[in-house]
Amino acid sequence: MSSNASLLLITVVALILSAHAADPDITSDFIVPPGTTLNAxxxxxxxxRGSLMGKPREGSFLVTKASKxxxxxxxxxxxxxxxxQFPPRGLNPPHTHPRSAELLMVLQxxxxVGFVDSNNKLYTQLLYxxxxxxxxxxxVHFQANVDLTYPAVAISAFGSANAGTVSLPKTLFGSGIYQWFGSGIHQWILAQSFKTDVGTTKKLVAANSA
Structure with a gap:
């Protein structure tokens, strides 16, 4: 295969992958599931309604989604x-949204908040x-209510009907029993990756598998 043909193939594959990374265009005004009564x-x-009033259960972060x-x-x-919804000292742990950016506005x-870019630079801000x-x-990004007394509420908008959420703690340490032929990442791989010991990774696995 010539270099020009190879370049063309790589370009086409890149365009296909980028197209699949976003929501597909539709050829109608909207999509109605079968058996649905179409009205307002x-x-x-x-x-x-309940998410914008009051606060979540004490000690727990709560997210209410309106995705597809x-x-x-x-x-x-x-x-x-x-x-x-964030209780005092509530945390939304580090995570990613593979299919969309996130635009967050603090309501209460x-x-x-903060995120880490592809050069490993951290950007943080205190929002009011x-x-x-x-x-x-x-x-990778996070949000935390650092106030010791008052809850916080924010609303997030996404450029996808299903942005997806990949929680780093849950993905790395909560994917199952860590055996050679199991469903999760083996304990010694996690230990070496995080420059710690297997005993520590076992504790993290137990905490995120509950």
Whole structure:
């Protein structure tokens, strides 16, 4: 294969992969699941009412999503929302969204947020009510309520009907029993990767597999 042909093939593959990384375009105004009664209720989501009032259970971070799973009218529309509720000292651990950037706005309280870029540089900010922060697509990021007394609430917008969430602690340490032929990453691989010992990784596995 000539160098020009190879370059063309690589370009085509890259375009195909980039196309599949985003929500596909639809050829109709909207997508209606079979058996659905089509009226204004189909385009209405009421699941955030409780999330915007009060606070989550003490000691727990809570997210309420309006993706195409919870709100089928979003299928094909390339948008979704999530409401994040943080108790005092509540944390949304480091995670990524493989299919979308995230635009977060604080509605109540304060949040410490941050992300790490592909050059391993950390960007952090303390956000107050009304502040907006963007987490670039696919990068590891977190949010935390560092206040000891007051809860915090934020709303996040995504450019995908199903942005996906990959939680790093759960993915690395909660993927199953760590045996050679099991479903998870072997203990010694985790221990060496994180420059620690197998005893420590066992504790992390137990905590994230519960």
């Amino acid at each position: 209720d189909f385009f209405t989501f009421r699941g955030f 799973v919870e709100f089928p009218a979003l299928d094909g529309q390339s948008v979704s929302l999530a409401v994040l 309280g304060t949040l410490k 009510k009304g502040d907006v922060f963007v987490f670039p697509k696919g990068l």
